Amino acid sequence: MFQDLINLFYPNICQICDTELHKNQNVLCTSCINELPITNFHLDNENPVRKVFYGRVPIENATSLLVFKKKGSVQKLIHRLKYRGHREIGSYIGAWIGAELAKINSYKDIDIVIPVPLHKKKLEARGFNQVEGFGQEIAKALNILYIDDVLLKTSFSTTQTLKTRLARWGNTEESFVLFNSEKIKNKHILLVDDLITTGATLEACADVLLEAENVKISIVTMAFTA
């Protein structure tokens, strides 16, 4: 009854085609699920996402659930997640890929999930990190911890140390810093983000995480730009 009342004001609609969903459906309708561009990259570790990092930074496993195309359904989903506050979209995609990864041996020794952080100002403006629900659901599926106080994003230009780091990364304007590095010592980390395009952001994050002692890194994103 209470749910019926909520649905009256906020109809439960498919986040791609906007048709009303049945009571047992969540986020997407059956036909939109069937039409989603799924990569299945997780079934092959030598996949295009992992290849992005070849010769740049050592990555154990890497995958994305979906293919991102301009004006496509995945772009719509990510836009609604980031700019319209539909946080359930991130959780939905995370639960999906999490269930897939839980079946794969090479993902079984992962210890923690860490999100690519947002800068504090952006976090305040948006109110949430769009990767949070995604990462938390993956952590739940793999029965491991989600940790968001280790890797932080800083504005560039504040300190001399940061300038040195920027110089090292060259073409990326983003800079990240490591806190509580003892929390990730000897851990296999799953670094998660919404979208991978050039891989520059994830590479910068991986570089910083690898400053901790005996760390291995894998990467999962919601979508991959083909």
Ligand SMILES: [Zn+2]
């Ligand atoms: Zn639909």
